[in-house]
Amino acid sequence: MDSLLELNRVNTAREIIRKKIQNTGRNSIYDLTGLCGGFEICEENLKLIETYVGPAIFSEKLNNAGLSHLSGNSKIHNAVCFNRTSSAILSTIMTISKSFEKLVHYVPEKPAHPSIPRSCKIFGMEYFESDSLEEILSKIDENSFTVITGATMDHKVVSEEIAGKIIAYAKSKNSPVFFDDASGARLRQLYGESPALEMGADLVVTSMDKLMEGPRAGLLAGNKNLVDQIYSEGLKFGLEAQAPIMAAVVTALESFDLNNLKNAFERAEKVDLSVLETEKVEYKKTPTGFIIKNPSEEKLIETALKLLENYGIVTITAAGMPGASKNIRIDFCSKDAERISDEYVINAVLNSLK
Structure with a gap:
């Protein structure tokens, strides 16, 4: 994808995040990128x-x-x-x-x-x-x-x-x-x-x-x-x-505590994605979540932006740097993942794809 188009995608995602936080606060955002990071200094x-x-x-x-x-x-x-x-x-x-x-x-x-x-x-x-x-x-x-x-x-x-x-x-x-x-x-x-x-x-x-x-x-x-x-x-x-x-x-x-990753690993193993199969959505489980694949790059980006705007779910597909993978990756290792259920995430993905 062209770098300027990528930048436009990033700016669009940032605007959505900015407006959601202004309107409903940080708790309306769920960063499921696996890259949420932190900046703690004693x-x-x-x-x-x-x-x-x-x-x-x-x-x-x-x-x-x-x-x-x-x-x-x-x-x-x-x-x-x-x-x-x-x-x-x-x-x-x-x-x-x-x-x-x-x-x-x-x-x-x-x-x-x-x-x-x-x-x-x-x-x-x-x-x-x-x-x-x-x-x-x-x-x-x-x-x-x-x-x-x-x-x-x-x-x-x-x-x-x-x-x-x-x-x-x-x-x-x-x-x-x-x-x-x-x-x-x-x-x-x-x-x-x-x-x-x-x-x-x-x-x-x-x-x-x-x-x-x-x-x-x-x-x-x-x-x-x-x-x-x-x-x-x-x-x-x-x-x-x-x-x-x-x-x-x-x-x-x-x-750093590896147990946090182990918890995400266990959740990813147990999450029931059968409804995605029923809806003929191609997915793949990852060590700490799952990936939605196969639709066109444009469709994936459109879906990721809908996930963000309508459900507050941040993915790399929407907000990641230019050149990042366009597959929609849901990662349970972030602290935000603890605040939402598997059902919320799966329904959000299905509705955004539709």
Whole structure:
């Protein structure tokens, strides 16, 4: 979809949200994106969110909490924060493009998040993407930078077996491995999979607002030398997280509780979607909710905007950034999901589709 049309969609969704809150308050909005995030900062840290004082304090706390969250080893790994996961990816590819000619990207299901191919285009890196293990292995060599997506935009999770094979093969070819684990760092925990750094990835990035209550920011961790180079490049272009974001990320990391995800996981398993089958609506269950698929992109967007205007349900399809998946994803991991029933959500989806 054209970028200006995407922006128009985002602005339309924002106007609907603004009017609903003005008319009926925040409780009339139910953010079911799985990206609702949060921005909690304790009183002590509020006094430190200054341009230079803040990063001096929060960088150390963030490194410790970030490595703990991603199972990093403080002897060989560092963790830093960017203002977006896409910013961390952009800074990584900007740095890597100086040493490698191409990027080889495995995704559990195409397409990949647009931030990776778009960054490659900016810095002139050859880009190859596939969901076939054989194709990916055939493309990896000493001139390639290898990327693995831990979970797709629609929450399809990579298997640890496939990820392990790619990492091992890339290592044999001296190709560094970057794990794009935006939501996967937590989703894969639900399935008992190993953290990316423990599997041998050189770098991993995860989103602080995906399936956890943190701000929209990207946590990058991995090999100290690589992380330092990437962060240094990011600083030149203002891609790094500022003190308020760093403070909120520290809070989110230190307070993260996997049980909240487990509760959403259990609800998603139990939700009865038989009425969707009766109405011939194509859907797919996800680890923490379900997805409506198949209608045209225009129909999905129209439905998502009706969901928002008539029922207060916020989805990525309506309010997400340009390039995000257009399938309507309902995610039960947000606090707002606790305030509405499964029946309310399903009836809202059916009526909006009609």
